Each structure stands twice: as structure tokens, then as C-alpha cells.
Amino acid sequence: MSDITPAMEFLLSRRSRPAKLLGPPAPDRTALRPILTAAARSPDHGKLEPWRFIVLERAACRRLGDLVAERGAALDRPEEDIAKARSAYDDSPLAVVVVESPKPSEKIPQIEQTYSTGAVCLSLLNAALASGWGANWLTGWPVSDRTFVEEGLGLAPHERVAGVIHIGTSTKTPPDRPRPDIDAITTWVAE
Incomplete structure (x- = not known):
């Protein structure tokens, strides 16, 4: 197969849009539903669904x-760290929090559930981009703070945030960044 399909063309040229360059409008609930549905089709060994979404x-x-x-003040975070993290939320027209919510399983190790949750984050990001929206996958110090995630997002003690996918309209196209040298990171094994 020598022709590049439209899906491969998208994957070969996709790039996130910085959250600070996203503005309104954002997808409404009707437009967001197929994006969430596409993300939920990620690999999920054992069909455990060890993740869930919180739409902000x-x-x-x-x-x-x-x-x-x-929380930044309570944790004595530097003012610039607080301002940067705050602006990601203050300026966001919409964000989807992907929550890792592991399920007890004798067959499926915790690490595989974590990998599945990461796959959901990337699938959600790509589905938003493929739908014509600007999107960016962020985390940052607030989502590592138990008080922030439990009080602000309602997470249970066993849950954690894998990613916050900010979605909106791209206000500017940033320059592309250097990409990995495939030859430098690939080992071919023939036998």
C-alpha cells in the first residue's frame, strides 16, 4: 500500500494547539459527544473501562x-507557577478531564489500566483535532494535589488525573516543532 490515506495524512501532520491559543467557541455537548465516543474506543484490556470523563x-x-x-498559596507555590496554572483554567473555553479510575482485577495489572487511560487521552486529543477544533493535553501541579482533585473535581481517593484536554477554537497557528528522528529511535529486528 503506497498511497497515504486521509487518516494517515492527518496523523502524520497532526499537532496540538497550545492551550493559551485556544478561545471560544468550544464544542457544545452535541459536538463533544462523538469526540468522547471516539476516545472511549481506545484499547482497554479486559473491558474494564478504568477511566472516566469530567467535562468542564x-x-x-x-x-x-x-x-x-x-491551593497554590496554601502550598507556597511561586507566584509565576500559580499564574501559569491558573491561566490554563481561566482562559479555557472547555476542558475534558480524563480520570484514571482503576478497577480491581486479578487478570489486568494496574499498569495496563494506566496505559489504557493514556491511550484515551491521546485518542480524545486526536478526535478533537480531527473534528476541526484546537486542543491541548495538559496536566500541571494542580492535578497532583489531592485537595485540588478531590474538592475541585470530586475524585475518589483511588483516582487520579491522567490529563486535562483543553478544547476550543485555535486563535493562531503556532510554528511546528522539531519531531523525533525515526532512525535514531527505531531498532529493526529481522530474526
């Missing part, structure tokens, strides 16, 4: 921006 609309993002400031 604009007001919820701003509420979390306030909580970032509060």
Missing part, C-alpha cells in the same frame, strides 16, 4: 482557576 464548561474552568490560586 467555561464557568467550571473559572471556578477551578480560583481553586488553583487558593
Whole structure:
């Protein structure tokens, strides 16, 4: 097969849009549903669904921006760290939090559930981009703070945030960044 399909063309040219360059409008619930559905089709050994989504609309993002400031001060984070993390929420038109929610299983190790959750993050990012939206996968210090994730997002003690996928309209196209040298990172094994 020598022709590149449209799907491969997309994958070979896809690139995230920095969250700071995303503005309104964002997908509404009807437009977001197929994006979430595509993400949920990620590999999931054992069909455990060890992940879930929390959709943060604009007001919820701003509420979390306030909580970032509060938690940052309580944790004695530098002002520039607080401002950067807060702006990711304050400026976001929409964000989808991908929560790793592992399930007890004798057959499926925890690490495979973690990998599945990471696959959901990338699938969600790619589905948003393929749908014509700008999108970016972020984490940052707030999602490592148990108080932030439990009070702000309602996570259970066994859950953690794998990614916050910010989605909106790209206000500017950033320059492409250098990509990995495939020959430098690939080992071919014939026998």
C-alpha cells in the first residue's frame, strides 16, 4: 500500500494547539459527544473501562482557576507557577478531564489500566483535532494535589488525573516543532 490515506495524512501532520491559543467557541455537548465516543474506543484490556470523563464548561474552568490560586498559596507555590496554572483554567473555553479510575482485577495489572487511560487521552486529543477544533493535553501541579482533585473535581481517593484536554477554537497557528528522528529511535529486528 503506497498511497497515504486521509487518516494517515492527518496523523502524520497532526499537532496540538497550545492551550493559551485556544478561545471560544468550544464544542457544545452535541459536538463533544462523538469526540468522547471516539476516545472511549481506545484499547482497554479486559473491558474494564478504568477511566472516566469530567467535562468542564467555561464557568467550571473559572471556578477551578480560583481553586488553583487558593491551593497554590496554601502550598507556597511561586507566584509565576500559580499564574501559569491558573491561566490554563481561566482562559479555557472547555476542558475534558480524563480520570484514571482503576478497577480491581486479578487478570489486568494496574499498569495496563494506566496505559489504557493514556491511550484515551491521546485518542480524545486526536478526535478533537480531527473534528476541526484546537486542543491541548495538559496536566500541571494542580492535578497532583489531592485537595485540588478531590474538592475541585470530586475524585475518589483511588483516582487520579491522567490529563486535562483543553478544547476550543485555535486563535493562531503556532510554528511546528522539531519531531523525533525515526532512525535514531527505531531498532529493526529481522530474526
